[in-house]
Amino acid sequence: MTPMKALMASATALGLLAGAAAAEPALIFDLGGKFDKSFNEAAHTGAQRWKEETGGSYKELEMQSEAQREQALRRLAETGANPIVMTGFAFGEVLNTVAPDYPDTKFVLIDMAVDQPNVQSNVFNEGEGSYLAGVMAAQASESGTVGFIGGMDVPLIHKFECGYRQGFLAARPDGKVIVNYTGTTPAAWNDPVKGGELAKAQQSQGADVIYAAAGGTGIGVLQAAADMDILSIGVDSNQNHLHPGKVLTSVVKRVDNAVFDAFTVGENVEPGTKVWDVRSDGVILAMDDNNAPLVTPEMTQAVEEAKAKIISGEIEVHDYMTDNTCPVD
Template sequence: MTLFQTLAGTAAALALTAGAALADPALIFDLGGKFDKSFNEAAFNGAQRWKEETGGSYKELEMQSEAQREQALRRLAETGSNPIVMTGFAFGEVLDKVAPDYPDTKFAIIDAVVEQPNVRSVVFSEHEGSYLVGMMAAMASKSGTVGFVGGMDIPLIRKFACGYAQGFKAVKPDGKIIINMTGTTPAAWNDPVKGTELAKSQVSQGADVIYAAAGSTGMGVLQAAADENVLSIGVDSNQNHLHPGKVLTSMIKRVDNTVYEAFKSGTDLETGTVVADLKGDGVGYALDENNAALVSDEMKTAVDAAAEKIKSGEIEVHDYMTDNTCPAATF
């Protein structure tokens, strides 16, 4: 039995498009699945855009357990997929081990840096986008208390929280921010029930705007906020449409563009580390018909002005991952 048959047998949902050419690109989703309405789904949308524009085909794999990472990478490389794109920092250690064994295969990893000659590492300035939505939370809050619900308690998610806190404090220096993480294992990305519980707890403490950076867990946060008649902030993909009029905005992380560009480059994919920041439209906030009534002209003007100052360097948003500290909040 081949590895792919084994993975399919364990409901890993490997989808191989018919007539796939030897050099078809491949996309591996992290835990939570491609329809998580957040990080993985953004990656899927980028792949689909490439497919629709080019008529090309690609392979895709949804992870079901940590144990599958190395096996899946090796099998995709051995069967000729090129480039192979993977979502999530958790692939970092495995890719560092696997990439040297396939020097003719190009790999791209999102949210981690792997220093191998055939790897493109894409990291985002989530703290900059989070600063902007933190400002919006402060301006929308009537209680002066806002919340943050993260997924797995790792430096990357603290980076979101820290930028959010700094933006909030820039508008409301005396305001209060409540920060909760869902857990310390990968299961924290896929626990909407726990997300609901944490959001309700924050509401009981006075929070009237809650930012979720927690993968599928965030679905519970957004639902609970809507049920409790407070505002939420989505993440990664534009989640404004999930609860129209209840989601203040979403901190967009252009994972879709990363996947699209990798697939478009094909075997000519440039390697090295790329930082997708606010200046390069790698992050930002979402404004559409679903949240237009929530975002006042005053709010938009202030946030857009801050964005320009971040781009120019006049405002420096602290990156938690540089020193594992957060001047604007405690964890």
């Protein structure tokens, strides 16, 4: 089935027929699917919360290939969906092309900033949350060596990596962070087997805490870490429950809140850029019954102190995406 036919079949199955009367919000998931237990699933959670709380309905679409990004946006806009929410930085370039053609439609982009009069951009300070995870990993590591496994080798994921390394090395200057990326194409987001292999390789080099910022690939990292009886750190969604007692924490991006807010405001979405950071609790470390036995009072104190200093400005977490550098390189 061609990408266009697959999209048409998906849209038809979802009831996305031209001429639909009532404007409904819509959500397009990035590659990896809405149940990736990570980024996309966080967006789905927010949409479902809105549906349950309001009784409203929304359209959703899962892409099968990169070629469908523009097709998906245009089809939803033509059916009257408003606003249309997209998950993933990869929609940025396409949205710059599509948004001007539908001036009466509001578009909401998550994870990338696009400057258009009918676009709201939601960006997260993942570096700050990753810094806190690094501080926590420094407390938890017995070997003094930890790991980071990224998905697609792009600046956004280097932002996670850089924040993590800054936090870890600030707390443990003599420590070591091993870094690997899964690949350079979008397939890197959905390769749990490769993620598991990289985790095993890092463990063989002494890593006893591994942070995965890799979408669906990260599920393989967390599984391998649990199998090897070392700790992992989840990302985007709270992944602590996947391996209770083995996931130290998760760096949660409140993507669910971004989607919920956009659906709630509806067609009155304000254009511009919304920043979700540690100060606004837009990026948090997940703490629950699943990781409580792993978290010592010393860890909690170290994280809270670092968080307070980030908020006050005493600690400035360098944003890799500003200049494609990391100060601890």
